[in-house]
Amino acid sequence: MPENYQQYQEKSSHWFQELQQKICHKIENYESLFIKKGLKAKEKPKKFTAKTWKRTDPLLPPGTAAGGGEMRILKGHLFEKAGVNFSAVYGLFSEDFRRQIPGAEKDGKFWASGISVVIHPYSPFIPTVHMNTRMIVTSNKTWFGGGADITPMTADFTINQPEIHRFHQVLEGICNRHNEDYYVRFKKACDDYFFIKHRSEARGAGGIFYDYLNTGNPEQDFAFTKDVGVGFLEVYSEIIEKLMDLEWEEQHRQEQLIRRGRYVEFNLLYDRGTIFGLKTDGNVEAILMSLPPLVSWP
Numbered sequence: 001m002p003e004n005y006q007q008y009q010e011k012s013s014h015w016f017q018e019l020q021q022k023i024c025h026k027i028e029n030y031e032s033l034f035i036k037k038g039l040k041a042k043e044k045p046k047k048f049t050a051k052t053w054k055r056t057d058p059l060l061p062p063g064t065a066a067g068g069g070e071m072r073i074l075k076g077h078l079f080e081k082a083g084v085n086f087s088a089v090y091g092l093f094s095e096d097f098r099r100q101i102p103g104a105e106k107d108g109k110f111w112a113s114g115i116s117v118v119i120h121p122y123s124p125f126i127p128t129v130h131m132n133t134r135m136i137v138t139s140n141k142t143w144f145g146g147g148a149d150i151t152p153m154t155a156d157f158t159i160n161q162p163e164i165h166r167f168h169q170v171l172e173g174i175c176n177r178h179n180e181d182y183y184v185r186f187k188k189a190c191d192d193y194f195f196i197k198h199r200s201e202a203r204g205a206g207g208i209f210y211d212y213l214n215t216g217n218p219e220q221d222f223a224f225t226k227d228v229g230v231g232f233l234e235v236y237s238e239i240i241e242k243l244m245d246l247e248w249e250e251q252h253r254q255e256q257l258i259r260r261g262r263y264v265e266f267n268l269l270y271d272r273g274t275i276f277g278l279k280t281d282g283n284v285e286a287i288l289m290s291l292p293p294l295v296s297w298p
Contacts, residue, residue, distance in 0.1 A: 005142045005218045009111060012135040012144075012222060013088045016115040017070075019133075019229045020086045023117060024048045024072055026233060027082050030240050034078040037245070046076035048084070053283040057091035059108070066091040071286040075293065078244060080122040083289035088113035089280060097279045102212065103141025110280075111137040114146070115229070116273065118290040119236070124256035125246045126239065127152045127160060128204070128263065130290065131232040132273060133225045142218075144225045145211040148232040149190055151204030151263065153256035154248075163239045164205045170235040171208050171228075178224045186210045196266050203266045257296035264295055 032045040050072045057066035069087030076082070090111040093101060098108040114134025121128065133146030150167045152160040168187075175182035190209035195202055208228070213221050267274055267290050277287035 005137070008135060008142075008218050008222055009113070009137060012225070013113040015222075015226055015229075016088075016113055016133070017086050019226075019233075020070070020072065020084050020115050023084050023233055024074075026237060027074060027079060027084075027119070030237075030244065031074065031076045031078050034244060043077055046074055046079075048072040048074045048082075051285075053286065055089050055091070055280075055282060058281060059092040059094065064091075069283065069286065071283065071289060073289065076122075078122060078240075080120050081293045082119045083117070085116045085286050085289055086114075087116075087282070087286070089282065091280070094279065101136075101138060102143075103138030107139050109139050112276075112280075116289070117232075120260070120292040121240075123244065123246065124154045124248050124252040125156070125160070126243045127163065128260070128292075129232070129236050131229065133229050135222075135225075141212075141214070143212045143214045144221045145213060146225060146228055147186065147190060147207060147209035148228060149194055149204055149207030149209070151259065153259045154252050155255055156252065163242065166238065167205075167207065167235050170231050174224075174227045174231045175208065177227070178220065182210070182224075183208065194266065196262060197270070199262070199265070201262070203262060254296065257294060258298055260292040260295040261297045264291055267291060 028045070028047055035043055035045045050070055052068065052070045054068040055066040057064065060066060067087070067089035069085060072084045074082040093104050093108040093110055098104040101110065104110055112134060114132060116132040118130050119128065128151040129148065131148040135144050148171060150164060152164065154160065172183045175186060186208035187206060190206050191202065193209050194204060194206065215221055274287055
């Protein structure tokens with residue numbers, strides 16, 4: 001790994017933990033606001049429950065530290081399930097998997113840290129969102145990756161369409177501050193990636209997705225990665241505030257549950273993060289945090 005990238009392992013890991021705290025605090029505030037406004041007046045606002053975990057690596061000697069993380073889950077009244085996970089893991093890739101990871105082909109060594117966020121609101125009118133950012137280090141390669149995307153859960157785009165536009169507008173602004181080519185590239189990468197091949201349809205309404213980002217300027221790449229996390233939180237907060245009071249009907253709930261089924265199909269069959277976590281003996285409960293609590297198939 002280039003020497004000028006070494007300090008960013010600690011920096012990025014600390015930032016991902018800080019961002020986890022910021023997001024959880026914001027989500028809990030909206031959960032409390034929802035109760036105070038009388039929409040669930042007899043209920044108590046829910047809080048995140050946290051569970052720390054340590055990773056073991058079957059390719060390392062028994063008892064060797066291999067990192068871990070903290071999984072936070074909220075199951076509330078405004079948010080049916082919100083998951084905000086932090087991890088920092090290291091060790092060896094298996095022989096078959098190391099060939100798929102840049103820079104790991106020779107010895108399989110890796111270090112990875114990141115944050116993963118998936119929020120499934122109870123209201124069908126508030127879109128589901130996903131955001132993750134990460135830093136990965138192998139023996140010969142170092143890079144940042146991540147992105148954010150949004151998934152409307154009903155066919156009523158007269159309600160959701162302005163929010164989708166705003167989501168993309170914020171992401172485009174973030175990209176343009178760092179590189180005018182980023183948004184076009186990363187939006188296309190997102191559209192290509194979050195595509196359910198067996199159904200020939202997009203998982204949602206897109207966003208941005210980037211991987212293997214190493215411009216040779218680690219401060220610049222790290223700053224972009226931080227901006228993605230902050231911008232995601234800001235724009236999704238706007239969307240929550242605008243849509244949280246809307247009343248919905250059972251037909252909207254059924255549309256939401258079917259769309260969630262598509263979400264499950266993608267995450268279990270195609271998602272790289274899911275595959276990476278399982279291939280590196282990560283915490284299974286944390287890896288599958290992204291799955292919604294209730295789904296339906298027609």
